[in-house]
Amino acid sequence: MTRPVRVAIVGAGPAGIYAADALLKSEAAQEPGVSIDLFERMPAPFGLIRYGVAPDHPRIKGIVQALHQVLDKPQLRLFGNVDYPNDIDLDDLRSFYDAVIFSTGADADRALDIPGSALDGSHGAADFVSWYDGHPDVARTWPLEAEKVAVLGVGNVALDVARILAKTADELLPTEIPANVYEGLKANKALEVHVFGRRGPAQAKFSPMELRELDHSPNIEVIVNPEDIEYDAGSIETRRSNKQANMVASTLENWAIRDVGDRPHKLFLHFFESPVEILGEDGRVVGLRTERTELDGTGNVKGTGNFTDWDVQSVYRAVGYYSQELPKLPFDVVSGTVPHAAGRVVDGGEHMPSVYVTGWIKRGPIGLIGHTKGDANETVACLLEDQAEGRLPAPVRPDPEAVTAFLEERGVRYTTREGWYRLDAHERALGEEQGRERIKVVEREGMLDASEPRS
Template identity: 65%
Template sequence: MSRKLRVAIVGAGPAGVYAADILTKSEVPAPFEGASVDLIERDPTPFGLIRYGVAPDHPRIKEIVKALKRVMANKDIRFFGNVSFGDDLKLDDLRQFYDAVVFATGARRDRDLDLPGIDLDGSHGAADFVYWYDGHPDVERDWPFQPHQESVAVLGVGNVGLDVSRILAKTADELLVTEIPDNVYEGLKKNVAKDVHVFARRGPAQVKFTPMELRELSHSPTIDVIVHPEGFELDEGSLEAIRAAKSQKLVVDVLQNYLAKEPTGAPHRIHIHFCQNPVEILGEDGKVVGLRTEVTELDGTGNVRGTGEFQDWPVQAVYRAIGYYSDNLPGLPFDVTAGVVPNDGGRVIEIDGSALPGVYVTGWIKRGPVGLIGHTKSDAAQTISMLIDDAPGLAPAAQPDPESVDAYLESRGLEYTTWEGWEKLDAHELGLGEAHEHERERVKVVPREDMVRIARS
C-alpha cells in the first residue's frame, strides 16, 4: 500500500522552509505518493534568522516572512517548535517516524577569533549582540553598555558588521517604531557611543557588504558615514573583482561617494577604515581600552601583506563580526575547520567517505555561512533532488503515521508549539504593537515561557 514519503526537517528558518516547499511540490517516485514534512525547531517560533538575525530596522527583508507564511499554509507541512534536536529528540528517535531527515540548522554562534585580549570586558561577539537586540529568548535581557563607551570598534565588513554598526550608532528613539522588545529599547537608551569604527583588513573592493545595506547607513539623520582615505586602494586584483561583479562595483561606488562627502556634523559617526588588520585588543584593569591594528597593503591580487606599521585606536568596546559558526550536531560527523556537516551536494558523508543513509543537509550547515537568503532556494533544490533520487531505496520508517510524532512528544512531556500556536503568538505581538502609545507594527514577546504559554493557550 502506497503512502507519502515522511521527512523531518530540523530547523525552520528559510533553508528549512524552502526545502519543505520544494519537496512537497515535487513528484516523488514509487512506492510513495507525494511527501509530507514536519519542521522541527528549537525556538518556539519559525523563521530562524529572519526573526532573530535580521536587524529590526530592515522591514523590506522581513517581507520574506510573508512568502514563508504562504509555504507554511500547505497542509502537508507541519511545524513543531520548542523542540531541541539533541536534547528532546535524537537522530535514532527521528528515524522511527521518518524515512529521511534533513538538517537545516544554520549557523548561530560567532566564529572564534584568536586575538590577544579577546576575553576582556567590553569584547563582544556580533551574534550575541544581534540575538539581544532581536529579542531571542535564550540570551540575557540586559546588554552591558558602559557609560564611558563613546568609541567602539566593529571588526568585519559583511552585512552583519553594518547592522551592528548602525544599531550602535542610531538613537533608541529611532528604533522605537520597529518591533524591538521593551527591554531592548530601555537598554539602547544606555548606549552612549558617538563614534563607531569599522575595520577592514583589505581594500574597498574586497568588502562583503551589499549595496543596499551600505546605502542604508546614511538614512539616519543622526549619523554621518565617514570613509577614511588611508588604505582606500584599488590594485589589479581589486579592478578584476569590480569587473567580475556588478554588485561589487556598486559597493565601491557607494564607498567613493561617502569618501567625497563632507560630514554634516551629525551627533553620531560611523567610520570605515581600510587596510587595517586587528592584531590585539588592548586592556586595562580587565576592560577594553583600545584596539591595535597593523597597516596592510594590497599585493596586486586583492590580498594584503603586513607593513610592520601599527596603530592604536582608543576604543572602549570591540564587536567582532567575522562570521557565524554552526553547532556540532549529535550523531552527525562535523568538519571543525569549515564549521559544516561533511556532505556531497547535500548527502551527509561519514568520516570514511560513505553516505549516512537517509540523512541530508541544506543551508549554512551544508555550505557555511555565505550567500544571501535567495541562495538558499537553489541550495535546497539540490539537496531535495538528491533525497528524491534516493527515496525508493530509503529504509522505511517504523511508525510513519504523522500522529505518532504528536503522541511521542506528548509522552515525553514536551511543551511543543505548532503553526496554529505561532499564529496566536503572531496576533498577540501585533496586538501589543497596536496598543502601544507609539505607532509600532509589533512588540516581540521575549521570555520563552511566555511565548510557549501564548502559543499553547
C-alpha cells in the first residue's frame, strides 16, 4: 500500500481518541502512514469527559489536556455534529476507509426490573447526569421538588448523583455548569439523600477518592449506620486482595463510628438493603421498599425476608449504563455490547471485515476512563495485523476530500477541530466574565454558531 491507511473512528470520547493515539504511535504511522477521521455526533469532542463527569471533578476533566495532544496531530481530523447512521452509515464509511472503529460508549440507563420503576419521580441516573452536564439533547429543566431522595447503586455515578443533589447551587457555581442548571439546583428542595446498596462495604464499587470527596462539602453530613459495617470470609479476602476496596471499607468504618454533626444536608449510605419496589400513589413516587440482606460467607448476599419502607419522594436508578444498538452491527442485548474477538466485530461467528470496536461498546460500562487505553491497544493491534496481512478490503473512495464532499452534499453542518477550539474559547470567555473557568454552551445551535469562523 503506497497511500496512508485510512481509518474512521466513530465516537470522539476518550476511547476513540485513545484508539487514534495507538494508531499514531504504531509502526504503520511511519510506513505507509495513517490518516484518521474522528466522527462525533455532538458538536464538541470528548464524550464522557464533557457529558458524563460531574462538573465538580476538575481533576478528572484534566484528562482533556492529554486528549488535546492527540487531537492536535496533523494526521487526524474531527467531524463533529455527524450522527451515525443518519448522516453517515457503515456502508458509507467502508467506501471511504480501510477500517472503521466504533467507540460510541454507553450513555443510556440500564433497566432496573422492579415494580414502580416507571413512576413519575423515578429517574435514570444517566438522564440526570446529562441534564446537569448541559447535554444539548435533553430538557433544560429538572424536577427537584423532593425533600427526601433515594439513589440506588454503589458506584461512582451514584456518588456523583447523590453529591450533586446534596450540594447547594452556590457550591457548584464556580464550576462550568450552565445557567439553567444553576437555576434548577437553586430550587432543589432535597434535604436528605439516601444511597442504597444490596451488599456490604467491602463490595461497594466507589473509588476511594470519590468517596472521601463526599465529606468535603461544608453542607453535607455523611452518615453510615454502624450496623451496616459487617464482613464475612469473602469480604475479608476482598479487602486483603484489593487495596481500593480496603480503603473504601476503612473510610466507611470511620464514618460509622463518629458522631453525627449539624451540617444541613444529610447523606445516608445504606448497605445490605436490596430495592424490591418503588412505591407509588396517583402515579407518583411516595416511597421505596427494600429487603434486608445478609452475607452468605462468599461476599455475596441473600435475602432475610425483612422489609423496610423508606419515606422518599424521588428515586434515582444508578445501576449501570447501557450502550445504544448500532445499526448494521450485531448487538448483545444482555451485555449491551457489540460481539467481538479482541476488538474485531463478530457476526454469526464470522469476523466482519474492517469493522472494530473499543471502549464501553466493546467491554461494557466498567472501569475508569484510563482503562480504555488497554481496550484501544488491543483493538488497534488487531486492525494493524489485518492490514499487514491484506485482510482489509480497499475502499473505493480513499481520497480524504471525498468524505468532506459527501457530508456537504448531504447538507450536514459539521464542526472541525478548529471549530472546537473556537467553541472552547467562547465558553472560556463566558466564564471569564463571571470569574469562572468556563460556562458550557448548552444549545446545539449555539455550539454550532460558536464553532464557525468569525466574519
